[in-house]
Amino acid sequence: MSDILFHYHRVNPTTWFYLSSLLTIALFFKFNRLLSIRNLDLVGLILLAPGILAVEYGGYKASVTDQQLGFVWIFAVSAALLTRMLCDSMMVRRPMLEPNLSTGGLLFLGAALLVFLLANVISTRPQRDDVAGAATAARLEARDAEVDVDQLARLGPGYPLLFLLPQISTQRIFFAPDPSAVPADPGEAGRRMVNETTARVMAIASQLAIVAGMVFVGWRHFENARLGIAAAVLYLLLPYTATMTGRVDHVLPGALVIWAIAAYRRPVVAGVLIGLAIGTIYYPVFLLPLWCSFYWERGVRRFALGVAVALACLVVALWFTSPDTTVLLGQLRQMFGWIFPSEVSLEGFWALPSQDPVFRLPVLAGFVALMATLAIWPTPKNLGTLLSCTAVVLLGSQFWKAHNGGLFMAWYLPVLLLVVFRPNLENRVAVLMLSPEWFPRRRAA
Secondary structure, three states: OOOOOOOOOOOOHHHHHHHHHHHHHHHHOOOOOOOOHHHHHHHHHHOHHHHHHHHHHHHHHOOHHHHHHHHHHHHHHHHHHHHHHHHHHHOOOOOOOOOOOOHHHHHHHHHHHHHHHHHHHHHOOOOHHHOHHHHHHHHHHOOOOOOOOOHHHHHOOOOHHHHHOOOOOOOOOOOOOOOOOOOOOHHHHHHHHHHHHHHHHHHHHHHHHHHHHHHHHHHHOOOOHHHHHHHHHHHHHOHHHHHOOOOHHHHHHHHHHHHHHHOOOOHHHHHHHHHHHHHHHOHHHHHHHHHHHHOOOOOHHHHHHHHHHHHHHHHHHHHHHOOOHHHHHHHHHHHHOOOOHHHOOOEHHHHOOOOOHHHHHHHHHHHHHHHHHHHHOOOOOEHHHHHHHHHHHHHHHHHOOOEOOOOOHHHOHHHHHHHHHOOOOOOOEHHHHOOOOOOOOOOOO
């Protein structure tokens, strides 16, 4: 951006935290209703940023104390947001609390923020630690390389080809020099350039999809486009979005989930999108009981068919890229997360010396119990409960995720923001909103 805007310097993440927090309060805080739920939601969203900054600062300074403080802060705020989402279904009265800015002003601000965020993705070069995971995952891509049986334990479950893409962290407190920016091998340099370009394109497309999906949900399902625009602008304002704009493993699953919600009236399409999210990063598999419960009275077979078709397409793609059966089985094992919790190589909160990994198992058990409860209660489920419970499941998975759990906020933030701005949706139930036919006919005028 410095080539276009004279003397432009990228805003430091800490500085952006202060500026975005003030702007968020000015745009969305209800000064005439200080004790409203909207104001509490804004405070919780703003408080996520100090934890992210503490984790990054602790990682750069090799300070275990600072990292632990950051993760504990994130988990405490996340627990408060999870409780808020669990209670959302009981909030029947939902007064219309619109933003403090007009629709035109929100559109202009959102477009400006989006341009600057995407420009940061284009202009940022991955650092040395950003390409470490991609270098590890390249063993499965090389047909002449030995299969890495420990890749699932070190990188976590997910689509193997996705791990080939480098991370692009667009905002950092510290930027360390990258001695491997220009690989000595021309072939390696070409492959790295292709992977970096692919990562940038996918990150930009995913961010655009998230913003467009939130606006579409507000216009189509909330019947108020201004609410969708407000949720999208608040998403773009969050310090987390500025920091993790280029992380494909963060934003791609979030984009797929938000468009699955946007297409909830088409169970096959929603199932395909949820299936792609499951194949991409595995953890949305825990949404299946909730979504099947929503479609149980009508549409569950169509939804299941869509999930199965998406997963089958991803498996076929892996089959074409695998040199032999052994590599294919290794890739399928990583895609579907076939590993015991005790065999995972921990990173983040559960890897800190002060934390005993054995306590991760009861947290996982509690999450499974929560997931099963949400499949049964509340019933029948409407679009409002589907939104809040989806945010609960994706947010709850962060507490036991072995690889930097708590930092993958783009999985649930778009859905959570729609819950914050949503109106009353009690009449949006599957039996009323879905057609009983596989191919609905166009109604006569």
